[in-house]
Amino acid sequence: MPALDWRPGKRVAIVGGGPGSISTGLAFIKRGYDVRIYERQPECKAIGGAVLLSTPVLAILRSYGVDPEDFGSYTVTYFKNKSGGERVKLPFNAEVERIMGIKGWHYGVLRSSIFKKMLELVPEGVIHADHEFTSYVEREEFIELSFKNGHQVTADILIGADGIRSMVSRQAFGEPNLFHTGIRLWLAWCDHIPDIPPNEGMISHDFQYQASFFPMLHDGKPGFEWWVVEPSWDGKPVPEDPKAHLTGILKDWAQPMPRFLEATNFDTQVYRWEIFNRPSMKKWSTGRVVCVGDAVHPVSPYAAYGMGMAIEDGYFLARALDGVDLRDLRAVNAGFELYEEERVDYVNHNMEFARFLGRMFHSIPRPLANIRDMIFDYTPLLSNFLKTGYLKKAEEETLRLKELQVV
Template structure:
């Protein structure tokens, strides 16, 4: 395997070819490192339908050179019950908007559209397809990486960005002890439907299910992402007819949720996921190995943040090693420590918070679920909980990204 630019002290090998891997590669390239990304599939592509990208994620992508024009539209998010009773309107933070130069907080975008824009920023010769990671061997001042096709490469550090069943993470940290979180996600998208207000998104619940939608753009065209979350477990039967299954769930739901069923192609625009997590980790690195994204912190959809967190991880990892000679083990260890200090507690909080919400909305027995719904319908409990448990920490994290602000505090 030959490389035009592969300088000792600057060699970053990345296993995986998803958004976390591409973000990591772009962040290291911006800092003058030599990067090679190894994807096991014949091409790099994002799996799944639409995704919500938050302000800090958009700011990171902007720093790589990605234009935010036509990425998506900001969304005012309402939490409601099944009948349409408003429980909460998520507020915007005017100071975050001003400093970051991005209106709102969440932007809906088709995952493949956003990922395509990221891939366009990657120079030729960086991505190597059909390279599935097999194992690594650490040396004194480098790491040797082997692939199942028999190829080998010597790098200074190896980044595991190879997903929830990461082979890099498994070798580095052992059995991930994956467990089913008790929920199943049906994630879908469709073209624009007239009559729904602009910049309007809804997260709604009854005693068992969540049904939600956000506006989004796909290839610059307006549309919607919508999803349903239901209770699930390991081995639960998969419906033979997903459309009939979801129609039954949504048949008494307040508008506009039932409308999405009729304009969605269930063969190409609907994705089903059983949601798995792993116990929270305190360390995401060892020796010359560090991991990002699902390889160390798979996230429940209740965080609406999985792809975004992986993108952020890559940015923070490269920032923590900025200017470091990667042959120096002590300098690498210090950089990894900075990365973990900035990310681990914050990400674990979001991962655990999302998992708790999933259990609270889909795992409570009927009497407790009824009591929960009464509290959320007629008290400000949900509003206070989301503002302190999610928004406050996310806004603080965003304001700490001073180098990405367009207007300084």
């Protein structure tokens, strides 16, 4: 492993090896900082199935050097009921498309595929595997990190990107007070299926389940990601036969949802997640320590934005510290505050809005759920709700990324 520069005033230590960590590292490297990424596993590896990435995330990845061809193709998203009746067609923002040079809004991609492309951009010697973080000690002009293997590192700032059970966040902010959100996610993917439109995605609901699909790209080949969300609780038994369980849910669902069952290898292409959150935080930094991604804001799949927001966090954090001598704690804290001003309220809104959607679709008892469904089927309420609660704020956030615009 080559010896890389580690210059006082430029030293950025990142704990965690997921997409948020790698995005943060790439963003700081592009701004001339010395970066070391510490991952507790033998290698950095993305877990889980496919993900949806939105325009601002794609623009950030493009700025790092990820080929836009790896994003796949744009997708038109429909909200429907179980019978296939259309409730909402999410609109594209023509101005966002024009200035960002990216058609549409959401793109589906296998998490491991896009993460591999990100890892290919990381210089050799930046990632240090088999380093399980244990604690840090702050000094006046630097911070010291300790690892389970006995290794110690001196850096100027420490960035916690180590997930929902972050050890960095725990030391900095105390117990995370994680709580179950009341939903379980079955996330799956499969190869391309003929006759299913390649540029359409569907999010559909009955009185208690969500069943959805999206086209995606896997190693340059087309396929589909699909998922089911069901009511759950901490400690709910796991079905012994996931395929039989999901078949029971989808057997009467509108096409094409039932077709994905036979096209999917349930041993290698299906992942189950119990969805936990933590209370919203107003501060993501303290002293020389700051966090990104799930370490401070784990999010429900109803945001379709977990990986995306972590990638954005890293970019915004590096931008806020651009040109700062990281030995200068006052300047560092000013940069952290700018990062928090740009991100905290926006991210908390998305996290809380997604949690609300989860409760609305999966925790309302049957008589009230029937009324909810009638309102969504026959009025524009859901459309207005999604546009004001999600799209409007996301589009405004995108328009502020002026340095990533192409016109």
